[in-house]
Every structure is written in C-alpha cells, then in structure tokens.
Amino acid sequence: MMINKNDHDIVLQEYEEINMLDIKDVEDLVRAQMSISEFLERNVPILASLMEVAVNEAMNNGFFSCGRVNVKTKRIGGKLIIRVKDNCQGFNTEKVNLQLKKEIYEDEFEEMLEAEGGRGILLMKLICDKVVYNSRGNEVLLMKRI
C-alpha cells in the first residue's frame, strides 16, 4: 500500500512516500523483500543496497523471533525512516541502545569472527545513522540521512 501526498507538498519539496508491510508467513516475507528493494531503489538509489541489508536484518529478527512483523518504510524530505515492530515479548535493549562510534562496531565484529549468527544488529548500526529500540525491545527505528 502506498500513500502519496498531494502535488502541493511535492512543489514544497516535502515529497513523502510511505510503505506499510504486514508479514505473517514466508510468502509475505519474500514479497516484502521485493517491495523493500523497490522502495529503496525509488527513494535512495545510491544507498539502496546497504539500506536493504539494514531493513532486512530488522525484519528477519522480528519475523523469526515472533512469527509476524510489521515494517513501515517512509521517506520524508532528507530522511529515510524505517520502523519494524512485532508483538512479542522483545528483549533487553540496554546494551543495543548504546550509541557507539562506528569503529567500535568493527571491533565487535572482530570478536565474533567464528560466530554463525548475531551480526544483524551490528550491521544495522554500522549502516544507519540511528538505530533505536523501544524499551520493551519489540520495535526498532532505523534512520538514515539521504
């Protein structure tokens, strides 16, 4: 579903595109992957492939931990904002909400070279300008300046 603001706003350079996805099964997930890719290609062609990684990481975390996830991608002016939300119990977000310098994330990758999983949140933080979880840990907001 897509909602485009009226021409008045486009003239004012406030062009906005919102895309909402409700993912309930693997088929929805595959459709969402395509839809997110197209949204990013349309709105932020230069950043599309890296941002696609960040959004998929957030969506996969929600979907595989909860079984159902909502993804809202939005471009407002110079910002791309993605909210990913599930309705499960979440997790302790104290550590992941610390905003560290990008170099620190690379050190963290260094410490998990043999790990078969667990890189998703670090990748989101490496790619985005902001990654913020709500206190319950069932919703994450990604922000990228464009």
Added chain:
Amino acid sequence: MKHSIEISGNHAEVFLNDKIYVNDASLLRNDLCEIIDQGVTDVRIDLSGLTYIDSSGLGTLVTINKRTKERNGRLVLTNAQGLPFELIRRTRLDKVFIIEDN
C-alpha cells in the same frame, strides 16, 4: 533457486546468483551441509553473480567454512565484488575466509 552446485569427487563448485536473502541462505546451507555429509571436503563458491547478501548468508558461509575445515578441507570464495565483498570486509570476515580473485 539462486545457487547451482557442480560436484566432482570431493570438490564442489558453487555459483551464487542474484540476491541471497534469509530464505535462500537457508536453502544454500542445507544443500551444502548435505554434500559435505556425503563426502565433499573442498568447496569453491563463485560470487561473481551475487548482488546481495546479509548476515544470514554470511552466517551460512561461516558454517560451511567450519564444516569443511572439520573435514580437513576448505572453503574458497572467488570473484568477491560489490556489496557482498564490502560486507565481508566490514564484518572482518575477510580474515576468516580464503578469498581468491579467480
């Protein structure tokens, strides 16, 4: 299917195409673990056709790297380029994988 596998003896040549999302990464992991269980020890994965990977696909590569090493074999990645190569470098996995130009 976004991967194809050619087996000869204990060697396998794997070609990845297009975008490897979480569902594709899991199919790839299953197929490669199966051929390793059947005796393949040396796996070469050609990344020239790959345009997307994320932590799920990287996790699959780490798994295959481990499984081949356990059997005294090895995983070699070839033709790494674009986004996949950038992610391999930024996650420092270039220290873990054997990466060849061709």
